[in-house]
Amino acid sequence: MAAASVGNDLVVLHQLKRGKLTPCISPFALKLETYLRMAGIPYQNDFEHPMGPKGKTPWITLNGKKIGDSQLCLELLAETFHKDFSGRLSVEEKAVARAFQIMAEDHLYWVMLVWRWIYNGGSSLPLIQTDLHFAVRYLRPVVVGRVKSQASAQGIGRHSQTQVMDMGLKDLRAISHFLGPKLFLMGDQPIEVDCAIFGMLAQILWNSPGSPYRPLFDGEWINLKMYCHRMKETFWPDWNQCLNPAQPN
Ligand SMILES: N[C@@H](CCC(=O)N[C@@H](CS)C(=O)NCC(=O)O)C(=O)O
Structure with missing residues (x-):
């Protein structure tokens, strides 16, 4: 979609094609699209050009x-559209929210990524995504190799599988303990950090069939499962219509 064809302040969200079990199989795309819905910002999706100016997905076009x-x-959108859902938090609460978000996006993400691509060899992909990007669909070993080198550079790929899975377990347990009986991470109302936490947890709850974490969402981490369903019901009333189950793999 040409940026010029889009009106003033209309956001185009560029991301991978819809998934079978969640609308977005990228935690960062699910976060950003959930945020756009939370903020009531009009947007259009573009599924044809998922990789952005930094070679990653998602990305947006805004006013060219x-x-x-x-x-x-998210931060540019918040500024442009004057949205601030975290304003009611104290500085200490904002610090805690930030720490949880960084843990989810810069630590737990890597655990999820190496499970999806290395330990599970990308074999869950056909179960969660219908219309895979060419590189993912036909060049799975190349993608696996790329994830291996990224994980090694990041550091997590240098640990044993047992160590990594234990790290993820501790992250998820920390989120579950902090959430406790609350409706959303920082209280009764959903705010920006919930988009990030939901984006990541949704990948583990719905998009990681066979993951050792999955059974814990029906036991010790039942509050995380209820939280994901709450976010889904609040911001994705059209969740099922957004899924893309029909196409053959
Ligand atoms: N910090 C980035 C992370 C985005 C990211 O890592 N996206 C992944 C998909 S979930 C990606 O594009 N990976 C492709 C690559 O690294 O080559 C964000 O918040 O958007």
Whole structure:
């Protein structure tokens, strides 16, 4: 979609094609699209050009500008559309929210990624995504190799599988303990950080069939499962219509 064909302040969200079990199989795309819905910002999806100016997905076009990175997009959108859902938090609460978000996006994400691509060899992909990007569909070993080198550079790929899965377990347990009986991470109302936490948890709850974490969502982490359903019901009343189950793999 040409940026010029889009009106003033209309956001185009560029992301991978819809998934079978969640609308977005990228935690960062699910975060950003959930945020757009939370903020009531009009947007259009573009599924044809998922990789943005920084070589990652998602990204947005806003008023002719291309912006990469879900958090930078979110912060620009908040400024442009004068949205601030975290304003009621104390500075300490804001610090806690930020720490949880960074843990989810910069630590737990890597656990999810290496499970999806390395330990599980990308074999869950056909179960969760219908119309895979060419590179993912036909060049799975190449993608697996790329994830291996990224994970090694990041550091997580240098640990044993047992160590990594234990790290993820501790992250998820920390989120579950902090959420406790609350409706949303920081209280009764959903705010920006919930988009990020939901984006990540949804990948583990719905998009990681066979993951050792999955059974815990029906036991110790039942509050995380209820939280994901609450976010889904609040911001995605059209969730099922957004799924893309019909196409053959
Ligand atoms: N910090 C970025 C992370 C985006 C990201 O890592 N996206 C992944 C998909 S979930 C990606 O594009 N990976 C492709 C690659 O690294 O080559 C954000 O918040 O948008």
